[in-house]
Amino acid sequence: MGKIVINGGRKLSGKVRISAAKNSVLPIIAASLLTGFDCILEDIPFLEDVNVILSVLDSLGVNLFIDNNKGKLLIKAEDIKSYEPSYELVRKMRASFLVMGPILARFGKVRISLPGGCNIGSRPIDLHLKGFSQLGADINLGHGYVEASCKRLKGAKVYLDFPSVGATENIMMAAVLADGETVIENAAEEPEIVDLASFLNKMGAKIIGAGTDTIKIEGVKELKGTIHQVIPDRIEAGTYMVAAAITGGEVTIENVIPEHVRSITAKLQEAGIYVKEEQNKIKVKANGRIEAVDIKTMPYPGFPTDMQAQFMALLSIADGVSIITETVFENRFMHVNELKRMGANIKIDGRSAVVEGVEKLTGAEVKATDLRAGAALVIAGLIAEGITEVSEIYHIDRGYVDMVGKLKKLGADIDRI
Numbered sequence: 001m002g003k004i005v006i007n008g009g010r011k012l013s014g015k016v017r018i019s020a021a022k023n024s025v026l027p028i029i030a031a032s033l034l035t036g037f038d039c040i041l042e043d044i045p046f047l048e049d050v051n052v053i054l055s056v057l058d059s060l061g062v063n064l065f066i067d068n069n070k071g072k073l074l075i076k077a078e079d080i081k082s083y084e085p086s087y088e089l090v091r092k093m094r095a096s097f098l099v100m101g102p103i104l105a106r107f108g109k110v111r112i113s114l115p116g117g118c119n120i121g122s123r124p125i126d127l128h129l130k131g132f133s134q135l136g137a138d139i140n141l142g143h144g145y146v147e148a149s150c151k152r153l154k155g156a157k158v159y160l161d162f163p164s165v166g167a168t169e170n171i172m173m174a175a176v177l178a179d180g181e182t183v184i185e186n187a188a189e190e191p192e193i194v195d196l197a198s199f200l201n202k203m204g205a206k207i208i209g210a211g212t213d214t215i216k217i218e219g220v221k222e223l224k225g226t227i228h229q230v231i232p233d234r235i236e237a238g239t240y241m242v243a244a245a246i247t248g249g250e251v252t253i254e255n256v257i258p259e260h261v262r263s264i265t266a267k268l269q270e271a272g273i274y275v276k277e278e279q280n281k282i283k284v285k286a287n288g289r290i291e292a293v294d295i296k297t298m299p300y301p302g303f304p305t306d307m308q309a310q311f312m313a314l315l316s317i318a319d320g321v322s323i324i325t326e327t328v329f330e331n332r333f334m335h336v337n338e339l340k341r342m343g344a345n346i347k348i349d350g351r352s353a354v355v356e357g358v359e360k361l362t363g364a365e366v367k368a369t370d371l372r373a374g375a376a377l378v379i380a381g382l383i384a385e386g387i388t389e390v391s392e393i394y395h396i397d398r399g400y401v402d403m404v405g406k407l408k409k410l411g412a413d414i415d416r417i
């Protein structure tokens, strides 16, 4: 098993290009199951999570053609030979559950294992199932599986108790082939929902309101194929913005949609970092100490939970005390103990972490407990005195394209061993 080894203390400088968004490409690949025609995705990010969702499609008998050089992926789901994605793959990656809506809507039946919890929380799927049931599906739970069937789904009003990203996506994908109009209220507003809706609309779906809390979908009988370029990854962009800030560096983040990272930009500026938005670019320049700031994670356009760990690394060396409150997931502080091993002074109080900034962090052997926790430890290692060794880096490979290579290019003393 690999490790990332960082010799801290180098300022980052130069340019880094952001890859396409993991959280967009996964539902979009799942949505390709809604048609038998060719769906072509350009510039896809070669991530572990992408491999997993492609293995799910492969195991269902979908034809896949990948051009590694051009980053092109062609998906042709003419028919499927199974209605049951493998337990192993669904267990490995929760987002595999996003194939449920498309399979149910197009083929009328599906059997899929319950994805269960993960390191950051229990992560139930009750809202997905409630939505399918309101669209007229018969749902049965048993032996760790959920089975659903329907003739043709029927449009309905679906109110989500929480604006869940996954539930909004799964229900939206199911509703595009339903009979009549579906309205999703209290829908998630994340940019990845808008990207998925734009992919579906190019396929012939009739969706309006994506990006607001009310999404209306007029069902159609069938969808056609399309070509799509996935949006840039706002969380990868935010991660490099924080990495630049913690090292007191000067970095231009390329291929980013500034509006998508506004909550991150605002918090960095509040912490005293210079951040300038340009078209598809963001410049981050830092010098001197970082001011303490309070953070509360919220659904978009609030501060993203997927940036909480990285900001905690930054604030661990800030001037003063920061309070970080995690409202989205109930157990997303696994990185705290690892950051403490590097000298951070952090106390957890219920759903908040009290971060008292220290003068410096020191390199240590630490473990990535989840994807963003891993990114936070790499960020901390960039500024820590001496050597930091981050283990369990398969978590990082789930969601960052060549993180070590990109940081090396920016001048970090970092290697993968």
Ligand SMILES: CC(=O)N[C@H]1[C@@H](OP(=O)(O)OP(=O)(O)OC[C@H]2O[C@@H](n3ccc(=O)[nH]c3=O)[C@H](O)[C@@H]2O)O[C@H](CO)[C@@H](O)[C@@H]1O
Pocket (backbone or CB within 6 Å): 022, 023, 024, 026, 094, 095, 121, 122, 123, 124, 125, 126, 127, 128, 129, 162, 163, 164, 165, 166, 167, 188, 299, 305, 306, 328, 329, 330
């Ligand atoms: C692949 C992907 O896009 N993953 C993102 C997605 O995850 P995901 O789609 O799983 O996140 P959700 O928005 O669904 O989850 C938010 C909260 O709602 C709860 N919930 C969710 C569904 C449900 O049926 N019942 C329920 O109670 C969850 O336990 C969690 O506490 O959005 C999260 C919140 O921005 C991000 O951290 C993840 O990176």
Ligand SMILES: C=C(OP(=O)(O)O)C(=O)O
Pocket (backbone or CB within 6 Å): 094, 095, 120, 306, 371, 372, 399
């Ligand atoms: C929590 C994340 O992803 P997932 O929902 O796939 O676990 C993440 O990207 O930080």
